[in-house]
Amino acid sequence: MIMNKWLRLMRFDRPIGILLLLWPTTWALLVAGAGFPSIKNVIIFLTGVVLMRAAGCVINDYADREFDQHVARTKTRPIAAGEIQPRQALIVFFALLLLAFILVLQTNTLTIQLSVVGVVLAASYPFFKRFTHLPQIVLGVAFAWSIPMAFAAELNHIPVEAWWLFAINIVWTIIYDTEYAMADRQDDLKIGVKSTAILFGNHDRLVIGLLQLTMLLMMAVYIAGFTDWPAAWPLYLAGLITIGLFAQQQLLIRHRQAANCFRAFLQNNWVGITIATGLMLYFRLPHLTFLATY
Numbered sequence: 001m002i003m004n005k006w007l008r009l010m011r012f013d014r015p016i017g018i019l020l021l022l023w024p025t026t027w028a029l030l031v032a033g034a035g036f037p038s039i040k041n042v043i044i045f046l047t048g049v050v051l052m053r054a055a056g057c058v059i060n061d062y063a064d065r066e067f068d069q070h071v072a073r074t075k076t077r078p079i080a081a082g083e084i085q086p087r088q089a090l091i092v093f094f095a096l097l098l099l100a101f102i103l104v105l106q107t108n109t110l111t112i113q114l115s116v117v118g119v120v121l122a123a124s125y126p127f128f129k130r131f132t133h134l135p136q137i138v139l140g141v142a143f144a145w146s147i148p149m150a151f152a153a154e155l156n157h158i159p160v161e162a163w164w165l166f167a168i169n170i171v172w173t174i175i176y177d178t179e180y181a182m183a184d185r186q187d188d189l190k191i192g193v194k195s196t197a198i199l200f201g202n203h204d205r206l207v208i209g210l211l212q213l214t215m216l217l218m219m220a221v222y223i224a225g226f227t228d229w230p231a232a233w234p235l236y237l238a239g240l241i242t243i244g245l246f247a248q249q250q251l252l253i254r255h256r257q258a259a260n261c262f263r264a265f266l267q268n269n270w271v272g273i274t275i276a277t278g279l280m281l282y283f284r285l286p287h288l289t290f291l292a293t294y
Contacts, residue, residue, distance in 0.1 A: 005078045005083045005084055005273070006078075006084070006092070008077070008078055008131075009057070009058055009061060009077075009078045009079070009084055009089060009092065010017065010058060010092070010096075010256060011053070011057040011192045012054070016105045016265075016266055017053050017057065018049060018050055018053045018270060019269045020143065020173075020176065020268060020269065020272060021049050021052070021053050021143050021146065022046065022049050022272070023272025023273065023275065023276050024056070024143065024146060024147055024154035024165070024169040024172075024268075025045050025046070025049055025146040025147070025150055025269075025273060026276045026279075027147070027165060027169075027276060027279055028146065028147040028148075028149075028150035028151055028165060028273075029041060029045060029154065030045050030276070030279040030283060031151075031161060031162075031279065032150055032151045032153075032154035032155055032162070033154050033284055035162060035279070035280065035282070035284050036103060036283070036285020037150075037282075038154065039045065039155055040106070041107070041119065041150070041153045041154055043101050044106055044107060044153070045146065045149075045150055045153070046105070046224070047103055048100050048103050048104065049146065051096050051099050051100040051103070052096075052118070052146075053098055053120055054096050054285040055093055055097055055100065055122055056094035056122045058087075058092050058093040058096065059079070059122065059123055059126055060090050060095050060125070060126040061077050061078070061079045061089065061191075062079060062086055062089045062093065063081045064126060065080055065086060067191045068080035069137045070187075070191050071150075071184075071187040071191065073177070073184070075186070076158075080186070081261075093125070097119060098275045100115075101115065101143055101175075103118075104149075106134065107152075107153045108153065108156055108291075109110070110152040110156060110158075111149050111152040111153045112128075114145070114152055115146055115149065117145065118142070118145045118146070118149065121138070121141055121142035121145055122142055124138070124282050125138045125139050125142050125294070129193050129194050129195065130193075130194070131194070132194060132233065132281060133194040133195060133196060133199035134196060134197060135186045135194065135195065135196075135197070136154060136173065136174045136177040136178055136181070136191065136195065137170065137174060139173055139177055140169065140171070140173030140177075141170060142174075143169065143173050144165075144167075144170050144173065145163055145166075147165050147169060148162050148163070148166060150208035161222070161225070164218070164221075165222070165223050167218065167232065168179035168215060168218045168219060169223065171211055171214055171215045171218065171270070172271070173213055174196060174211055175208055175212055175215065175263050175268070176232070176268040176271075177198045177265075178195070178197050178204065178207070178208055179208065179249065179260055179261050179262075179264045179265040179268075180261070180265040181195035181196060181197035181259075182197040182204060182253060182256060182258075182261040182294070183258040183259070183261040183265065184197075185198060186258075199292075204253075205241045205253055205254065205256075207249065208249075208250070208253070212246040212250075216239065216246070217244065218239035218241060220239065220241050220277075222269045223235040223236060223239065223281025225269070227291060231282070231286070232282060234277075234278045234279075234281035234282045234285065235278045235279070235281075235282050237278060238274045238277065238280075241274045242271055242274055244269055245267060245271050245274065246269075246271075248264075248267065249264040249267055249268075249272070250262040266285060
């Protein structure tokens with residue numbers, strides 16, 4: 001199938017990246033819109049998530065084309081395998097950015113200005129693994145950048161809670177991308193690619209656990225700022241479920257087996273869903289209760 005190589009280049013055959021970018025964007029839209037964000041912004045940002053994740057995958061494969069040829073898991077990627085030429089990949093990358101920019105033009109000036117930073121982050125992230133063991137932090141900032149953008153689009157300003165959500169998502173990204181990097185650690189060591197998994201070494205599980213605890217505490221502080229206990233119960237329930245999910249991830253990575261580390265990474269989709277559901281219930285249940293009285 002001719003189109004298959006282009007879909008694989010944009011990683012549409014592996015939607016987990018779209019989901020991990022989608023959930024924090026959804027959190028931001030729900031909070032900024034008090035549970036009822038504008039349909040226009042929902043369409044713009046959900047479509048933008050797909051486009052920007054695809055663009056990020058394209059530029060990542062372009063940047064890693066020499067490395068990918070030497071790794072069993074990545075040597076079949078279209079650029080590394082010679083199915084798509086690097087120049088063609090760059091054309092696709094800029095075309096995706098253009099489409100995303102057309103979308104963001106439908107918002108406001110502040111959101112458009114923030115989108116420029118988002119493009120720089122998306123384009124530069126793949127190159128950080130060349131000279132720092134902390135590319136996961138850069139990825140976290142890139143993935144979390146949709147949060148202030150969503151607040152800007154909904155409110156035309158960025159409140160403090162947006163930056164708190166932004167920080168929470170950076171910590172979460174470091175957690176799951178370190179688990180992902182644990183699965184690739186041996187290959188990365190051979191080819192000289194840096195990551196937090198390599199930096200943390202035998203302390204990887206401990207550091208991930210501390211980051212998970214940090215994220216949970218940050219969530220607790222954030223939830224405490226919402227309202228009193230009775231009304232916020234969906235958020236606390238989401239926090240409890242997240243504790244269980246993080247505990248399961250620790251069990252999966254305990255022997256550092258590549259397949260199980262990758263499973264732990266994939267399981268973070270449920271973390272994102274859990275938090276999004278908690279926010280949805282928190283904002284919408286009072287409205288449903290009101291309607292039920294009629």
